[in-house]
Amino acid sequence: MLVRTSAVCARPPAGMLSALAGGQIFSSEFRYRRGEEVFGEGEEAQYVYQILSGAARTYKLLPDGCRQINSFHLSGDMFGLENGASHRFTADAVVETNVSIMKRVSLLDAMTRYRTGPGSLLSLVTRNLVHAETHMLLLGRKTALEKVAAFLLEMDERLTHPAVLTLPMSRRDIADYLGVALETVSRTLSILKDEGLLQFYGPTQRRVVLLDREGLARLEAQG
Amino acid sequence: MLVRTSAVCARPPAGMLSALAGGQIFSSEFRYRRGEEVFGEGEEAQYVYQILSGAARTYKLLPDGCRQINSFHLSGDMFGLENGASHRFTADAVVETNVSIMKRVSLLDAMTRYRTGPGSLLSLVTRNLVHAETHMLLLGRKTALEKVAAFLLEMDERLTHPAVLTLPMSRRDIADYLGVALETVSRTLSILKDEGLLQFYGPTQRRVVLLDREGLARLEAQG
DNA sequence: CGCGGAGTTGATGATCTTCAAACATGGTGG
């Protein structure tokens, strides 16, 4: 594994994590191969992570092996920061991923200087909570079509509406995020393609062009 | 509506809310009739609530009228405290309910004296997050049987394992909490009764005796 | 007593899952 250690400078290259700390905090860069575990559920939460490139997923497993992905973490996202001492999820890399790592205690210490701002720990936890609540509504009360439309719009927004949406995750990942079978995701995407709401770009099926965002939004809102 | 205003004394009658503030904070008692709205989604989050008796539910609605209940709030529970300025849910009373109300700003102000403790705002938000994450797993990856078993065990635990579990909420409420149809809840409860895992107590169907908690736990964990 | 809300139960059908097969893709090694 490639490891580079560096003192974060005042103008950080990739933002939030070190910006939160107001600079002057040591962090390391770390690389994970696709599928590699970043941390496991129940492990001590010693480090905090920020995606520099690539993507990670955090999830829980049921005894029968069923997986529920709670969220995807894309470039710039921070994850693994817990209030308690241990991780409530497993996290691993969706694709080859570079992360910036720093010690939890250093970050928390630095954060106490910014208790109330948008970069505070409380704001981070609240953002996670808002996401979780929105996702509960999706999981509990939406059809497969609505779920997939919502997923596409979420990714589109988080990647700031690119012309071509490049999804780092597989159909299985999407399925485990939306609480449906992977075949259902595939079928639903085909339907959306046939209806002219999207098209695939290039040879791979992971590059998507959203042709009708308003149409998708209508689908998402109501069956 | 009945309203009584009182200064909270150093030994508060019903606990957390005023205990958090370390006493010396003014709160009022308020009564809601069953079904009455406590606050609406998007409204300004001016007050914080604690259940003295009864129960409340917080939920979101889809455009088509579908409801997803995020959580039930039972005696002693606090709810309605937001990090942002507005409520992300609607809340209403499940049954006739008495709550203790205090101003959000007073509480937040008082809380700053207990920034890191288990009574801090951060801990509250984190507890909500943990609940939401657990519920996401339930909504996304569990069968109706597993959902109902999980619900019964959750209520059993939160009411500290009473001999007779008195559910304040209707079958429809349970259904909207678990993301299934109300008929499915009813059917599933009948199955659990026929299998000898529970029985109803008295004339009403809202009093449940859990005859085999371990059996329910096995059902919850895996299909 | 009768009315209304809540709950149960049955029948039917839609949606989604599962099983299975075919096809595509991307990487690897000859």
Next chain:
DNA sequence: CCACCATGTTTGAAGATCATCAACTCCGCG
């Protein structure tokens, strides 16, 4: 550079689960 293999994706068919529609029962209350 191409063949080959593992992995990922699509598509089809069959079946399970759950939702919906509907009828009926039960309980509480005026």
